[in-house]
Amino acid sequence: MLSDSDLTALLITLKLAAVTTVILLLIGTPIAWWLARSRWRYKFFIEAIIALPLVLPPTVLGFYLLIALGPNGPIGGFMQLFGGQPLAFTFTGLVIGSVFYSMPFVIQPLQSAFHAIGHRPLEVAATLGASPLDRFFTVAVPLARPGFLTATVLGFAHTIGEFGVVLMIGGNIPGQTQVLSIAIYDHVEVLEYSQAHWLSGGLLILSFLMLISVYALNRRFALPKIGGDL
Amino acid sequence: MHLIVALHYRKLVVIYNMTIDARFKIIRDNFTLDVELNIPDTGVTAIYGDSGCGKTTLLRAIAGLEYSPTSYLRVGHKIWQDSSTFIPPEKRSVAYVFQEASLFSHLSVRGNLEYGLKRVPKNNSKVSLERAIDLLGISHLLDRNTDQLSGGERQRIAIARALAISPRLLLMDEPLAALDLKRKHEIMPYLESLHDELKIPVLYVSHAPGEVARLADHLILLENGQLKASGKLDQMLTRLDLPLAHGDKAAAVIHATVAGHDTEFDLTYLDFPGGRFTVAHKDLKVNHPVRLRVIARDVSLTLEQQSNTSILNIFPAIVDEMTPEGKAQVMIRLLINGIPLLARITRKSASLLELAPGKHLYAQVKSVALLS
Numbered sequence: 001m002l003s004d005s006d007l008t009a010l011l012i013t014l015k016l017a018a019v020t021t022v023i024l025l026l027i028g029t030p031i032a033w034w035l036a037r038s039r040w041r042y043k044f045f046i047e048a049i050i051a052l053p054l055v056l057p058p059t060v061l062g063f064y065l066l067i068a069l070g071p072n073g074p075i076g077g078f079m080q081l082f083g084g085q086p087l088a089f090t091f092t093g094l095v096i097g098s099v100f101y102s103m104p105f106v107i108q109p110l111q112s113a114f115h116a117i118g119h120r121p122l123e124v125a126a127t128l129g130a131s132p133l134d135r136f137f138t139v140a141v142p143l144a145r146p147g148f149l150t151a152t153v154l155g156f157a158h159t160i161g162e163f164g165v166v167l168m169i170g171g172n173i174p175g176q177t178q179v180l181s182i183a184i185y186d187h188v189e190v191l192e193y194s195q196a197h198w199l200s201g202g203l204l205i206l207s208f209l210m211l212i213s214v215y216a217l218n219r220r221f222a223l224p225k226i227g228g229d230l
Numbered sequence: 231m232h233l234i235v236a237l238h239y240r241k242l243v244v245i246y247n248m249t250i251d252a253r254f255k256i257i258r259d260n261f262t263l264d265v266e267l268n269i270p271d272t273g274v275t276a277i278y279g280d281s282g283c284g285k286t287t288l289l290r291a292i293a294g295l296e297y298s299p300t301s302y303l304r305v306g307h308k309i310w311q312d313s314s315t316f317i318p319p320e321k322r323s324v325a326y327v328f329q330e331a332s333l334f335s336h337l338s339v340r341g342n343l344e345y346g347l348k349r350v351p352k353n354n355s356k357v358s359l360e361r362a363i364d365l366l367g368i369s370h371l372l373d374r375n376t377d378q379l380s381g382g383e384r385q386r387i388a389i390a391r392a393l394a395i396s397p398r399l400l401l402m403d404e405p406l407a408a409l410d411l412k413r414k415h416e417i418m419p420y421l422e423s424l425h426d427e428l429k430i431p432v433l434y435v436s437h438a439p440g441e442v443a444r445l446a447d448h449l450i451l452l453e454n455g456q457l458k459a460s461g462k463l464d465q466m467l468t469r470l471d472l473p474l475a476h477g478d479k480a481a482a483v484i485h486a487t488v489a490g491h492d493t494e495f496d497l498t499y500l501d502f503p504g505g506r507f508t509v510a511h512k513d514l515k516v517n518h519p520v521r522l523r524v525i526a527r528d529v530s531l532t533l534e535q536q537s538n539t540s541i542l543n544i545f546p547a548i549v550d551e552m553t554p555e556g557k558a559q560v561m562i563r564l565l566i567n568g569i570p571l572l573a574r575i576t577r578k579s580a581s582l583l584e585l586a587p588g589k590h591l592y593a594q595v596k597s598v599a600l601l602s
Contacts, residue, residue: 120332123295126319127326128346128395134320138345142336 002198005174009183010199016091016179017159020098024106024155025148027099032110033136051104058101062168065097069169094170094177098159106155113147114140146218153214157207250399250431253302254291256284263287263455271306273447274425274432276463278439278474284455285435289401292433293326294319305399320349325392327402331384333376339387340372346395362393365427366420382413386420393428400424400432406441421445422602439474443467443483443523444601449474468563468570470553475572476561480526482571483601488518504566507598508542521601526561528596529573533583535592543595547571549587552580560585564593571595 002010035047053061069076069087075096076086087093117140125135141148163181170177172186180199187196249271256263263284269275277285290296292303294310294317303310310317325346333342347359363369366386371379379387385405392400405421406414418441424432425445436442442449442463449466451458451474459472467474468482486502491511500507500520507522514520535544547564555561560580564571571593583591 120328120330121334123319124326124328124332124334125345126295127293127322127324128391129320129349130345131320134349139334139336143334145336 003195005178006183006195006199008175009178009180010202012091012176012178013160013180016094016098017156019095020102020159021106021152021155023095023099024102025152028103028106028110028151028155032107033114033140035107035111036114050107053101054104058162058164059168061101062097062165065093065100065165066169069093069096088169089171089173089177091170091176094166094179097165097169098162101162101165102155102158105158106151109147109150109154110144113144113150116147117143149217150214153210157210160203161207249306251302251304252288252292254288254298255300256287256291256296256298258287261287261455263291265452265455265457267450267457267460269431269433269450270448271431272429274434274445275448275450276442276446277433277435277450277452278442279437279452279458281437283452285437285452286403287455288452289326289403289433289435292399293324293401294322295326323350323395323398325395325397325400327385327389327392327400327405329404330408331381331388333379333384333387333391335376337376338372339368339374339376339379342376342387343372343391343394346391350395359390359394362390365393365423366390380413381409382416385409385413385417389420389424393424393430397430400428400430401435402432403435404437405434406438407436418444439479439481443481444521464570468572470551470561470563475526475563476555478527480561480572480574481523482526484522484524484569484571486520486522488512488514488516488520490516502569504547504569505545507595509598509600512600519602523599523601524571524595525597525599526572526574528598529564529571530594530596531562531564531573531575531579531583531585532592532594536594539594541594541596543598545571545593545595547591547593549585549589549591551587552585564591566593 031050035043066088067073071077071080071086071088073086073088076088080086087096121139121143122135125139130138161181162179163185166177166179167182170179172178172182180203184196184199184203187193187199250269251267252269253266254263261282261284265284265288277288279285287296291298291301297316300313302312304312309315310322333339334345337345343359343363363372366389368383368386368390371383371387376384376387385408389402389405406417409417422445434441434445446463448461449463450460451466451472459466459469461469464483464485466472467480469475474480484502484504484507486500486507489499489501489506491498492508496511498509498512498514500509500522502522512520535546545566547566549562550565550570551563552560554577555574558576558578559574560577562573562575562580562585564573573593585591
């Protein structure tokens with residue numbers, strides 16, 4: 001079964017995924033909204049930046065983040081200047097890395113959900129007296145509900161599965177930055193296949209269950225589109 | 231062109247009390263809307279024209295959904311837009327019914343109806359929600375989800391949702407166009423009752439002459455983004471210089487009131503300033519106002535009053551104006567005691583009867599349709 005250190009790794013992983021997902025929903029929602037609405041001609045530039053983690057090897061992303069977060073990097077140096085610690089090899093550093101790493105998995109579903117709503121419901125709300133912020137919260141967000149669900153689960157699951165970025169910027173400090181995927185790697189390296197099985201199998205089932213619930217719920221949420229309605 | 235519009239503008243000022251005053255110049259990729267309008271503050275004003283003529287753009291601009299820097303809009307004493315002001319749509323007291331019902335699918339029917347109501351000042355309710363629900367006959371639908379409704383029901387709810395905010399102005403963008411014939415017939419009576427019972431001015435975009443004839447009091451005719459003409463419906467329908475008075479469906483609309491019934495032959499008499507129409511019995515109270523539609527091809531002309539004829543509706547008339555209609559026919563605008571009527575006859579008949587403006591004759595109306 002699971003050893004104490006495995007359990008700690010599991011808890012750290014879940015905490016990392018939860019914190020990252022919450023942060024990504026908070027910053028990703030306005031970005032996705034802007035991307036879905038804006039007619040700025042260079043919007044594709046931002047979209048490409050956000051999609052980068054999809055194609056970049058995680059180690060590359062991790063390497064640059066390590067440089068940036070380390071004591072000599074701009075962010076790490078900035079932190080040190082104000083009496084803080086460099087962020088590399090800390091849980092905060094892991095969160096920052098995960099936010100970048102999972103960003104497309106949160107922003108893209110939100111962006112396409114906002115895009116799918118179209119202008120009409122918001123125009124209807126405007127003619128019914130709703131201010132832009134009111135329209136966003138009472139029309140756009142509820143109508144984009146399937147997008148929020150997908151974004152949450154994909155962001156969470158993808159963060160759980162991260163390996164390369166964590167290894168580069170978090171190292172492998174048990175109890176602080178050792179996450180599940182790295183614990184598995186460690187077990188395999190020392191031929192502890194039974195522990196590796198437990199962790200891997202657990203992760204497999206967890207991920208599968210999460211995806212099943214997204215697809216099932218999104219089917220239930222699927223909004224009727226009869227007669228050109230919303 | 232500008233001169234014509236300006237002349238027209240002056241004429242309208244005389245006719246209407248000019249409470250809605252609009253000047254829009256909106257340039258889009260492949261289209262320019264450039265109009266200057268006075269819109270009467272009562273009744274239904276139809277904005278009519280072919281698709282792509284700018285009807286919807288005009289309506290959206292009035293709602294504040296389209297912006298252009300050089301436009302001007304005054305509704306009553308309030309400036310909604312000028313060079314320094316642009317009131318956003320949510321602050322305009324205007325309700326908009328879109329072509330598709332566009333109900334909020336995340337809200338119930340009741341939630342949809344209350345959405346706007348919650349966002350307007352309380353003391354501003356000329357039409358209560360109950361009144362709107364009642365007018366549109368939707369009380370049995372309130373607790374449904376929006377996906378449990380037929381197309382006609384959806385559109386009725388969209389109209390009630392718009393009315394519930396007690397707008398200063400109701401804008402309707404082809405509210406029937408997305409519906410099949412059966413649903414159209416289902417909604418039409420509700421639209422007519424709106425017309426009869428509400429004091430709110432309505433702008434009704436349409437490209438269906440039938441809807442216009444039934445609902446409108448005034449007509450604004452757009453062509454390629456420009457104002458072609460505007461005025462009272464009965465005049466506009468019979469102006470030979472306008473496209474509405476041509477083609478197979480050209481028809482005059484006549485306002486009449488029920489004068490009485492003939493029980494022996496099952497007939498109803500309808501009086502208008504030019505005389506009396508006799509039609510098959512309609513179950514309407516005496517003095518009830520009705521609209522009649524007389525299609526130009528159902529009107530024939532004789533120089534002497536026929537006595538041995540099956541046609542009951544014969545009126546003395548004067549030829550006001552005539553233009554060729556295709557190669558073989560002529561469209562004639564008649565006046566029956568000042569009330570305009572269209573007649574389409576062959577060019578040969580016109581020549582045999584020696585028709586010319588000012589000539590006195592008799593108009594025989596073969597059939598007449600009751601619109602309301």
